[in-house]
Amino acid sequence: MNDLIQRALDAAERAGAAYADIRIVEREAESLTVKNGALEAANSDHSEGFGVRVLVDGAWGFSASALLEPEEIERVTRQAAAVARASGLAGGDPVVLDETPPQVGRYVTPHQEDPFSVSLDEKLRLLFEADAAMARVDGINVRQSSIECGRERKTFASTQGARVEQEIVEAGAGIDATAVNASESQSRSYPNSSGGQVVTGGFEAVRAMDLAGHAEQIAEEAVALLDAPQCPSGRMTLIIDASQVGLQIHESCGHPIELDRVLGYEASFAGTSFLTLDKLGALQYGSELVNIDADATAPGGLGTFGYDDEGVPAQNVPIVSAGRFVGYLTSRETAPVIGRSSMGSSRAWSWDRIPLIRMTNINLRPGDAGSLEDLVADTRDGLLISTNKSWSIDDRRLNFQFGTQIGWLIRNGKRTQMVRNPTYTGITPQFWGSCDAICGPDEYVIWGVPNCGKGEPIQTGHVGHGAAPARFRDVQVGVGRW
Ligand SMILES: [Zn+2]
Structure with a gap:
């Protein structure tokens, strides 16, 4: 060889x-x-x-x-x-x-x-x-x-x-x-x-x-x-289980931080991004509890490797720090545009495809809200939802709607009535800005996404998202059309 x-x-x-x-x-x-x-x-x-x-x-x-x-x-x-x-x-x-x-x-x-x-x-x-x-x-x-x-x-x-x-x-x-x-x-x-x-x-x-x-x-x-009754509509406190938080990260953070999309090199599959270069270091992406890292070194993550397909070593770099947007996913070609070296996220699906910027593991750091049951107990009224069913997000990754398989109403800190077809909508920075609690390390799982599509001809990406259940205030919840 x-x-x-x-x-x-x-x-x-x-x-x-x-x-x-x-x-x-x-x-x-x-x-x-x-x-x-x-x-x-x-x-x-x-x-x-x-x-x-x-x-x-x-x-x-x-x-x-x-x-x-x-x-x-x-x-x-x-x-x-x-x-x-x-x-x-x-x-x-x-x-x-x-x-x-x-x-x-x-x-x-x-x-x-x-x-x-x-x-x-x-x-x-x-x-x-x-x-x-x-x-x-x-x-x-x-x-x-x-x-x-x-x-x-x-x-x-x-x-x-x-x-x-x-x-x-x-x-x-x-x-x-x-x-x-x-x-x-x-x-x-x-x-x-x-x-x-x-x-x-x-x-x-x-x-x-x-x-x-x-x-x-x-x-x-x-x-x-x-x-089960249909999920009620209205603005309410929403607790999202870890796997759906993972997909929320994928669509509203992972894709818009791909620097090739930001620079206009890559725009297929709801490409482009609201996280334009002027937002780097300036935009308050979420609440102060929100810390998101791109970590290709996380044990077990589906986006974990030793080197990317440009030979750059796997790294753990901050993307959102205390709510502030501070980093992109980069390649050796794009990183110099923002005055940095590649953080190692250029990967190809197979030998007959060129490397593109792909997510590694885009992880929301766990918080101090304890277990999921602790978080429910700490929530007077609201809705707990679990397991993704549908998703929709605009080209710039700003307006989204997600549906999940199941929900439960929370009354006086207790999980009560099961409800069907829950959905929620939001605008990315406002939504992450409304995050007021994240469960602790015991609830943290790195969820694999084995079917992320990007590029023409299309390349499948294997990426991961570390997440624990999290609570968001004043979220628009409604009955899905899915
Ligand atoms: Zn994707």
Whole structure:
């Protein structure tokens, strides 16, 4: 492999590149789904190849191939240089990279049990066990359980002398129960909706979820929701569970802090951002309790790694500090625009895609409000909601509406009536400004988002959001249209 890498870097320099890097990537993924007592899907993917990125006359060129052979590596590198020359003809400001020193190192996701060495029988046993537990509840029409495993081995090298090797290991699982009557359907999920919870780590994370142990409860809640009253409308105190706080961070903080969007390089999928450069260090993004970090070093986070795909080491940087907006997600190309070095958030979905700025783990630091039950007890009247069901947010990431699977009214510090179809709306800085309590470290979980879309052609991002349940005052709550 050393020889192949050197050929690419040499060919890039011969083609006039001021800078070049190569990524050789092998990705494996496996997913299993059990539905209504039967194996619904068993998928296994394997992909291997390399991508070469070159900078010629201040413009990028990229090319990739699945054929890892010396002549092909040289051909692809020459092609990348030709693309860069052609891109340069379009004009525009020349790309200038930051001063990140070239890194040499190796990173492997800490894990105990290799997810790919766990037998199919054992994985199916866990899924059928959860399925059977949901089936014991009368009134469930659709039961679904799934497990996902992933592994990525990649080598990065650059003409500046960087050389890093990584092995990222991922594991995840989730269950959903759906009950249907003549007028609507209601679902409950554990540990989260949209495929459950996914982490970097070994299969021990899936075992720790205890899917079967939570199956009956979510099934009972799905059935009960059909007869629960609609969530009331009005302005009220809202307690949001940790997983929905995670998605709230994703949409209203994670995306608008992507500096390529801010600079107008990247505008697909509700791109652009209200966090324009003049807001950095100036905007009060939230209340003084709100501290948000971009932490690619957090153990278990789905956005945790050793180095990004530009060879920049994983870092933990403040984004919102005591409510003040202080940082962006950056790359080696964009960071100099704000006078900084890259904080290491440039990642590509696969060997045949260029790296884009992607979230790492965008985490809301826990507060001092104790457990969720403590927070409910501290709330006179309000609404507690859990588990995302729908989301909508405008291009600039300012006006949003979220729906969750379930809610409970809070009366005199007690969780009372279950309500169905809760939604809430807000405007990002006002909403975070109304945050007056965040639960403590015991309630803090880093939620994985395995399906963040960005770019054309689209790239899937694996990112995370650390969050604990939090309370927001005077929030517009209403009946959803979803
Ligand atoms: Zn996203």
